Amino acid sequence: MRALIDGRAYDTEAAEEILRFPKQVNLGPLFCGDGQVWTCREFILYRTARGEFFEFDAEAETIAPLTRREARAIMRETDPDSCGPLCWGA
16 A cells, blocks of 8 residues: 655555554543543554555455554564664664
């Protein structure tokens, strides 16, 4: 999937897949009540050739850019032993 966000191109085919991770997603209110509906989906963290990160929700087919700090937090929480310098480097 390809998306243009704030003048920058993000492409799941061209970017490097870093890892897959579960994420809670709020689907909104339940019918007319005050309760919220949450579900867990699998997201994929990618890194572009320019070194920028984004997450991809395959079910909703959405791409969201991430800061380096946000990407590191996901890697540290998901698999801290295997993420190496991406997590702990400068």
